[in-house]
Amino acid sequence: MLFSPYTRGALTLPNRIVMPPMTRSRAGEGNVATPLMATYYAQRASAGLIVSEGTQISQQGQGYAWTPGIHDEAQVAGWRGVTEAVHAAGGRIVAQLWHVGRVSHVALQPGGAAPVSSSALLAEGVKVFVDPEGRGPQSGVGEMVQHSMPRALTSEEIAGIVRDYATAARNAIAAGFDGIELHGANGYLINQFIDSQANQRTDGYGGSLQNRLRFLREVTAAVAAEIGAERVGVRLAPLTTLQGAVDDTPQATYLAAAHLLDEIGVGYLHIAEADWEDAPVMPVAFKEALRMIYRGTLIYAGKYTVARAEEALAKGWADLIAFGRPFIANPDLPERLQQGLPLNPPDKATFFGGGAEGFTDYPVAETAEA
Numbered sequence: 001m002l003f004s005p006y007t008r009g010a011l012t013l014p015n016r017i018v019m020p021p022m023t024r025s026r027a028g029e030g031n032v033a034t035p036l037m038a039t040y041y042a043q044r045a046s047a048g049l050i051v052s053e054g055t056q057i058s059q060q061g062q063g064y065a066w067t068p069g070i071h072d073e074a075q076v077a078g079w080r081g082v083t084e085a086v087h088a089a090g091g092r093i094v095a096q097l098w099h100v101g102r103v104s105h106v107a108l109q110p111g112g113a114a115p116v117s118s119s120a121l122l123a124e125g126v127k128v129f130v131d132p133e134g135r136g137p138q139s140g141v142g143e144m145v146q147h148s149m150p151r152a153l154t155s156e157e158i159a160g161i162v163r164d165y166a167t168a169a170r171n172a173i174a175a176g177f178d179g180i181e182l183h184g185a186n187g188y189l190i191n192q193f194i195d196s197q198a199n200q201r202t203d204g205y206g207g208s209l210q211n212r213l214r215f216l217r218e219v220t221a222a223v224a225a226e227i228g229a230e231r232v233g234v235r236l237a238p239l240t241t242l243q244g245a246v247d248d249t250p251q252a253t254y255l256a257a258a259h260l261l262d263e264i265g266v267g268y269l270h271i272a273e274a275d276w277e278d279a280p281v282m283p284v285a286f287k288e289a290l291r292m293i294y295r296g297t298l299i300y301a302g303k304y305t306v307a308r309a310e311e312a313l314a315k316g317w318a319d320l321i322a323f324g325r326p327f328i329a330n331p332d333l334p335e336r337l338q339q340g341l342p343l344n345p346p347d348k349a350t351f352f353g354g355g356a357e358g359f360t361d362y363p364v365a366e367t368a369e370a
Helices: 035-043 073-088 155-174 189-194 214-227 250-264 284-293 306-315 325-329 333-339
Strands: 006-008 011-013 017-019 049-051 093-098 127-130 143-146 180-183 232-236 268-272 297-301 320-322
Touching: 017 333, 035 073, 073 093, 073 155, 093 155, 155 180, 155 214, 180 214, 189 214, 214 232, 214 250, 232 250, 250 284, 306 320
Parallel strands: 017 049, 017 320, 049 093, 093 180, 180 232, 232 268, 268 297, 297 320
Antiparallel strands: 006 011, 127 143
8 A cells, every 4th residue: 555646635646655844954044945955955855745844933933953944035036946846856855844843942042032932941962064164064063062041931922823823824825836745743832832831821822722722723723824734734742741731631632632633624633753762652442543533644654664564554543655765865865665675774864954965965776766
């Protein structure tokens, strides 16, 4: 099933393999997507669907050096070069929109201001990637530092960020993307509102589960109104505790989130399972419940092999499967998986920043060349 076509809503895909978002920190001056990035994504256009790296909706939303934005005209133009290259190669690509919230540093914020979050809480040990000497992405030289202490957003500021998401979604369509994905996982801003231990608010955005889901609901509704719900996806990491975002009742919380997103009618949910060594396995009962509650397309990501992917598809938990790190080193990954060919190992030293090395210079398999 993994290599069979898939059609539902706005998705018409030649296979069920997804390239998920992966930060590579190679945007140019002004956080503009570059021709090198266009080459990188076009090389991987045989994926059924590509989800772009996290793309900030504002400068305030940036948490790492050299990540691309989509909040000004130059950034939209840069991304248009990427989408045109992907489409010319026969691919489909959506933009992942993110606001990192507290997972940022004053060096990346407008005017050196504090990052913002649902609450003024520091996540000890959570680090961000900065360029302290201003060398730029080509150097590949940065530093991981503890994120800066955030301040809590006011209700008026929250409304402004919701508008920023809607504007970014409109910009993404203007840039030629086939849709957008909201990053609601991995401890970033949406996640900071959802998870109980990251949200200590006492107003309408905190306390009860419905209040903690309010920001997710407002952002999703805003982008759906802007570009159509069928072209909106949402990434969630229901049972993980990444970057200091912890929920006391994660199964109940994220089944409620799925119900909310089903009511809005988003095109897909992108479920990130834990992907580290000895990570906890997501319970089958939770996957079955998620399938019953959410009626759209379900994408799963998290150290999947072909065998695990086929099982998930056959049992109906998933409709599409995302393969992350293998796509870094294998631009022709779908063909390699289908033919059982060996995979190129990725060079971790070139994951973030730099030029073509470790980015666009990985070879395709000999059979693919033929």
